[in-house]
Amino acid sequence: MPAASQLVDRCYRSQTGPMLAFLTHILGDFSRAEEVWHDTIAAALRVWPESVPENPQAWLRLTGKRLAIDQLRRSKLSLEKSRLIQALAGPETPAAEEYQPFKDELLKLVFACCHPAIAFENRLALTLYAVCGLTTKQIADSLLLPKSTLEQRLTRAKAKLKHAGIGFELPEERHLPDRLDAVLKVIYLLFNIGYNLEREVESGQIDLAVEAVQLGNQVLDLLDNHPEAMGLLALMLFNLARRPARISNSGDWVLLSDQDRQQWDTGLIGKADLLLSNALAQKQLGSYQLQAAIAGVHCMANDAAATDWLQIRGLYALLQRYDHNPVIAVNAAVAEAMVDGEEAGLAALDNLQRQPSLARYSYLYAAKADLLRQKKAYKEATDNYRMAMELATQASEGKFYQARIAQIEKETQYNSPNTKPL
Template identity: 40%
Template sequence: MPIESSHQLSVQASVEWVFREERGRLLASLVRRFGDLDLAEEAASEAVEAALVHWPAEGVPARPGAWLLTTARRKAVDRLRRDQAYAARLAVLQVEADRANPVPTVNADGGLPDERLQMFFTCAHPALAAEDRTALTLRCLAGLTTPEVARAFLVPAATMAQRIVRAKKKIREARIPFRVPGADELPERLPGVLQVIYAIFTEGYAASSGPQLQRLDLAEEAVRLARILRRLMPAEREVTGLLGLMLLIHARREARTGPDSELVLLEDQDRGRWDRTMIEEGRGLVVSALTGGPPGPYGVQAAIAALHDEAVDLASTDWPQVVALYDVLLVLTPSPVVALNRAVAVAMRDGPQAGLALLDELADEPPLRRYHPYPAARADLLHRLGRLPEAAAAYREALDLAGTEPERTHLRRRLNTVSRTGETGSGMEPSR
C-alpha cells in the first residue's frame, strides 16, 4: 500500500475513534450552546468532514476532541448566519428556556457535574413518551447506532428510526427547550436516565454486532455515570441498585472471552479471573439497595447477579433463590426477556424439560422473535433432552439472529456438535 494511502487510512481511523469517543460530549455541548439537536448533529458531522480534510495535512491535534468542538461551534454559527429565520427561531427558544430556568445548571451543592449526564436528564423531558426520549438519548447523546438502540428495545431498526424522528419532531413542534432540569425535577426524570445508562452498559457487556463480544469502553462509561449519580443522589436506592448490578456483571469481563476473543459461557469461566474487589463493592451496594423499603427492579437484578458471583461454580449457585428473585422481578417489570431468564433459571433448578415448557409458552412473544438468546436457550435445552434435530433447527435460528462474531462462532460449534454426534451438555449462559 502506498505511504500516502496508509497515512490517510490512519488519519481516518483516528477521526472515527475520536468521534466515537467524544460524540456524546460533543453533541451535549452543542445542544446546550445552541438549543437545537438537529443543528448540533449537522455541525458535528461537518466538523468530522473538516477533520478528514485538515488532519492528514496538519497532523492529528494534541486535543482532538477540543478541535472537533471548536470546529463544530464555528460550523453551527456559520449555519445560523446563513439562515436568519432559523437563528431567530432558536433565539426565541433560548429566551423561553431562560425564563423557565434562569439558573440552567445545578451547581456543586447538589447538581450534575458531568455535561453528558446533564443532557441525559434534559432529554428525559416528561412531554416526550418514555420510550421515545430514551431512544433519542441513546442515539444522539450516548453514541449508540440506530440498530443498537433498536436491539435495546427489541424492535426492528426501521421502527426505531421512526421513533427517533418522532421524538425530534415533538421537540420542535412543542418547542421543548433543551435546559438542564432543576434539582426538584431530577427524581421525576431519574428512571429514564437509569434506563439509558443501563442500555449503554448492556451494549458494552454484550455488543449487538461486530467482531468483539464486549465493548468495554461503553460498559466503563456507564459505570462512571452511575458513580456520579450515586454521589449526587445517595438516597436513591435504584441508583445504588443499578451501580451494584453493573459492577457485579462487569467484574466477570476478563473471563467472558478466551485468548482468541471467543465466547466463554458462565459455566466454563475461570472464576479466579473475576474482579473480587468489584464484586465486594457490588455486594455491599446490593444490601443498601434492598434495605429501607420495597425492592426496585435494579436492586432485584443486582441480587441475582450477586448470587452468581458468590457461587464457586454453576452447580452450586442458589437456583431456588434465583428463581424466587425472578418471580419478584416479573411482578415489578413484567417482560418477555425477564420471563426468558426465569425459564433458564427454572431449567437449572428443575431440569431442562421444565425450562423448555416455560420457553415454549413464550414462543409467540414478538420481541423474542428478534432476540437470539431465546432460540439459543431452546436449542441448549433440546440438546440436553436429546432432541437433536429440533436443537439443530433452533441453533440455526439463533445463528441467523446473532450479531457478534464470537456469538456466531459459538453457535456454529454447537450446531456442528448437534449435527455430528449425540453428545449432550447444557451450554447455556444462565441469567445474570
C-alpha cells in the first residue's frame, strides 16, 4: 500500500526534529536517540501497511518511547536509569501523548545542533538532518555535495556533540546571546545557499530557502518572538519576495534597479513588513532587524528611482555599529554614492579596498566599476569589472560582469571620445 509508505515519509520529515528532541531527552544521548528513531520508523514501515494508525504522531511517540525504554533496560542499569524507566513506563494517558511538541526539548536540540563549537559546515548538515528531518541524500543534493562528504560531516558533527560536552540544555542567560547568534547564523546561511542556487528548484527537490524560512518560523515560535529572530525572518521574507525577478528568463542576473517589480510577491512583503514592525516595537535593535529594514525600504519603492536612499544610508550607518562584517561596509559605500554622488562612493570603496578582508571581494570591484561607468571612466570601469570577474564565486556572477564589459565596449565603440557621451 503506497499510501502508508508515503505517510511514513511525511512523518519522518515532520517528526524527526520533535522525536529526536524527545528521545535525546529520555536517553541523554543523541546517537542512541537517532538509533531508536530509525527503529521506530522501521516499525511504522512494517505495521502501517496493515493498519494505518488513527493518530500517526501519537503512534510514533508511543512506539519511540517503548523502544527507548527497551534500550535503557538493555543497557547496564544504574539506579537513576531504573527510576527513569519507572517514571516513563507509568500509565499512558492519551492527554500526555497529545501534549504538544516538546517545545523546550526541540529548542535544546536546535541549540545543540547549531553550537558554535561545531565546525560551520558540519553544523549546517546536522541541523538539516536532525531538526529539518531531511535525508542524507536530500541534504547532499541541496548542498551540491557528494553523499559521502555529507555523511562525513554528519559523523563529525555527531562525534563533537557526543564528546565535547555540548549539553542538551537551554543555554544559560549569560551564554544566550552567543548561542542564539549561532542559531540565527545557521538559518541565514541555509537561506542564502538556497537563495543563491543557480538552478531552478524542481518539484520534489528541497528548496533550502523555503526550508530556512520554515526553520526561522519554528525558532521564532520557540523563542517567544525574540526581536532578532523576527528580524531574520522578515529579512528572509523580503528577499524571498524578490526572488522571482532576480534571474531573467535566459538565466542571467537582473540588478535590483532593473528588476520587474510587478514580479515581486506583495503578500510576502506585507508579511515581512508586519514582522519587522513588531520586532522594532520591542526596541532591541540588532543586525538582522536593520538588514531587514534596509531590504524593506527597497521593497517599498514602486520603482528604482523612488528608492529612499537617504534612509538606506542612515540604516547602513546604524547597522555598522552592530555588525562589523566588511561586506556591509561595501553596501554602505554604495548607499553613500546614491546620496552624495559617485566620487564620495568611490572614495569610500577605495578606502575599503585596503582592508585585507575585502581585497579579494568581487562585489567591491563591481561596485567601483559601476560608479566609474556612471561617471564615464570606461577604461577603469572595465578594469574593475575584469577584477570582479576574476574573483567571482558563481558562474552567473562572472557572466553578469562579462555582459557589462561587452556593453561598455559597444558604447565606447560608437562614441569616440570627441562625440557627445550617451
